[in-house]
Amino acid sequence: MLNALGVITTVVVGVMVGVEFSVAFVMNRIFNALPDDSGQLARAHGGRMLGAVMPFWYVGSLVLAAIWAVAAGRHGDGDGAGDSVGLVVTGAALLIVSVIMSILLLVPINNRSKTWTPENRPADWKRQTNRWDRFHYVRVAVIVAAFAFLATALA
Numbered sequence: 001m002l003n004a005l006g007v008i009t010t011v012v013v014g015v016m017v018g019v020e021f022s023v024a025f026v027m028n029r030i031f032n033a034l035p036d037d038s039g040q041l042a043r044a045h046g047g048r049m050l051g052a053v054m055p056f057w058y059v060g061s062l063v064l065a066a067i068w069a070v071a072a073g074r075h076g077d078g079d080g081a082g083d084s085v086g087l088v089v090t091g092a093a094l095l096i097v098s099v100i101m102s103i104l105l106l107v108p109i110n111n112r113s114k115t116w117t118p119e120n121r122p123a124d125w126k127r128q129t130n131r132w133d134r135f136h137y138v139r140v141a142v143i144v145a146a147f148a149f150l151a152t153a154l155a
Contacts, residue, residue: 007154009067009150016143019050020136021144023046024140037118044116051110051114058099069085072085084152087152087153092146097142101138106139
């Protein structure tokens with residue numbers, strides 16, 4: 001059961017990492033290369049779509065990691081199954097950091113930018129978009145590290 005929980009958690013976090021990595025290093029670069037106002041409109045649409053899903057994904061990943069950490073801690077009776085609890089706890093702690101970063105830094109910008117159109121966007125919309133991108137790069141690094149700890153714990 002503990003191994004199944006570890007696999008499920010690692011897969012859920014791993015797919016989340018893949019999506020966020022893709023947003024940072026593929027999709028946003030594609031959007032930035034689109035002509036005229038298409039890139040800004042694409043980012044607004046992506047902000048609405050992913051903004052509806054990602055809170056559940058981030059919190060769900062954190063809950064799974066926390067359950068795994070508690071279960072691994074209880075199972076750590078010397079037979080090796082619970083010996084990786086420190087790795088799982090570290091991965092969960094990094095997921096907490098990612099959720100806090102999201103709430104404090106990224107969500108406020110996303111909540112504004114997802115409503116922008118070429119007609120109503122603020123004069124500093126590119127500066128705000130670039131700020132979101134910088135915060136997002138850091139968040140991606142945090143969740144990649146969380147995934148690495150969880151994957152190592154599973155191995």
